Amino acid sequence: MGNYNVAPLENLVEQFERMPGIGNKTAQRLAYYVLNLSKTEARAFSQAIIDAHEKIHYCEVCCNLTDQKLCPVCASEKRDHSLICVVETPRDAAAMEATGEYKGTYHVLHGAISPLNDIGPDDLKVKELIGRLSGEVKEVIMATNPTVEGDATAMYLSRLLKPMGIRVTRLAYGVPVGADLEYADQVTLARALEGRNEL
Amino acid sequence: MGNYNVAPLENLVEQFERMPGIGNKTAQRLAYYVLNLSKTEARAFSQAIIDAHEKIHYCEVCCNLTDQKLCPVCASEKRDHSLICVVETPRDAAAMEATGEYKGTYHVLHGAISPLNDIGPDDLKVKELIGRLSGEVKEVIMATNPTVEGDATAMYLSRLLKPMGIRVTRLAYGVPVGADLEYADQVTLARALEGRNEL
Numbered sequence: 001m002g003n004y005n006v007a008p009l010e011n012l013v014e015q016f017e018r019m020p021g022i023g024n025k026t027a028q029r030l031a032y033y034v035l036n037l038s039k040t041e042a043r044a045f046s047q048a049i050i051d052a053h054e055k056i057h058y059c060e061v062c063c064n065l066t067d068q069k070l071c072p073v074c075a076s077e078k079r080d081h082s083l084i085c086v087v088e089t090p091r092d093a094a095a096m097e098a099t100g101e102y103k104g105t106y107h108v109l110h111g112a113i114s115p116l117n118d119i120g121p122d123d124l125k126v127k128e129l130i131g132r133l134s135g136e137v138k139e140v141i142m143a144t145n146p147t148v149e150g151d152a153t154a155m156y157l158s159r160l161l162k163p164m165g166i167r168v169t170r171l172a173y174g175v176p177v178g179a180d181l182e183y184a185d186q187v188t189l190a191r192a193l194e195g196r197n198e199l
Numbered sequence: 200m201g202n203y204n205v206a207p208l209e210n211l212v213e214q215f216e217r218m219p220g221i222g223n224k225t226a227q228r229l230a231y232y233v234l235n236l237s238k239t240e241a242r243a244f245s246q247a248i249i250d251a252h253e254k255i256h257y258c259e260v261c262c263n264l265t266d267q268k269l270c271p272v273c274a275s276e277k278r279d280h281s282l283i284c285v286v287e288t289p290r291d292a293a294a295m296e297a298t299g300e301y302k303g304t305y306h307v308l309h310g311a312i313s314p315l316n317d318i319g320p321d322d323l324k325v326k327e328l329i330g331r332l333s334g335e336v337k338e339v340i341m342a343t344n345p346t347v348e349g350d351a352t353a354m355y356l357s358r359l360l361k362p363m364g365i366r367v368t369r370l371a372y373g374v375p376v377g378a379d380l381e382y383a384d385q386v387t388l389a390r391a392l393e394g395r396n397e398l
Contacts, residue, residue, distance in 0.1 A: 012251040015244050042252040045214050046245040052211040053241040
């Protein structure tokens with residue numbers, strides 16, 4: 001495919017093709033979808049991109065995304081500000097928030113330590129985290145991804161925070177709810193066994 | 200998910216979610232991709248949507264998409280203007296063009312006759328096709344989709360054009376190249392048998 005010979009269309013297809021998980025066929029479908037929008041809809045879509053880009057920045061406290069000075073969690077008096085949940089990305093914070101179970105605050109690192117990709121602690125929002133550890137904070141929960149990078153980041157932060165007298169915890173490893181034991185990988189199963197609880 | 204509490208982000212996610220084949224999770228991923236673009240890139244993306252929408256219109260002759268008066272195929276003197284390939288959408292024309300085998304012109308109907316969806320001949324670019332059938336046109340190839348709607352459209356047009364003394368043909372039905380006979384459906388196999396050729 002590809003031979004459209006229509007420069008603005010080719011350009012739009014290219015724009016979509018750069019997105020994660022979008023191949024050429026999908027990019028074409030999306031471009032034709034845009035062409036079929038009404039003028040108002042197309043303008044709204046175009047403006048949404050500019051708006052999201054220009055109005056959204058990092059919360060001054062937790063580095064999560066917000067269009068205000070503080071994100072709603074940091075600004076809320078109902079949240080437990082003595083508890084910080086450290087996550088890699090804003091999407092992880094959104095996932096935690098969706099459980100409806102967590103009442104503390106967040107801290108978004110915007111990545112994980114990864115020597116292979118040349119990402120060290122200075123490339124993450126670690127300084128900002130340290131800056132928050134006033135007397136009020138009692139516990140920091142590591143909710144980085146259960147990957148090598150996430151684990152390394154959690155370990156690094158825990159070594160940094162523990163000497164400051166702060167309780168550092170980690171999300172429990174174990175078998176996912178509703179999953180089939182048969183299909184759980186060995187490492188997960190071993191960790192689930194290790195972390196078993198009294199019934 | 201969904202609890203981002205950031206209006207411009209939610210808006211952008213909604214915009215992506217309206218697109219065909221894009222669910223909530225993908226829409227989120229795309230929205231975060233946009234947030235991570237540089238200012239220049241985000242502006243280019245936004246402008247590409249406006250450009251595609253405002254600069255692209257139908258070719259005056261074949262109703263394919265173009266940003267010129269005529270599409271490159273209709274404008275080309277190298278193409279055989281006595282041959283018209285009728286397709287449902289611009290993407291179908293692009294697919295035909297990608298074969299590199301077709302040297303005639305196209306006509307894009309922008310849909311197919313579908314009584315269930317209340318789409319009749321007047322909703323398609325049929326009048327424009329009839330208007331092209333001067334003495335020069337010798338053959339019209341029906342390349343509508345091999346579906347009930349596509350077949351009905353091809354049948355309708357062939358009944359309209361044949362009395363005008365124009366040769367009307369249809370793309371061959373058969374087994375796709377490289378496919379496994381075992382997995383071909385019965386109707387396709389029956390059609391392939393029906394249309395068998397001398398070796």
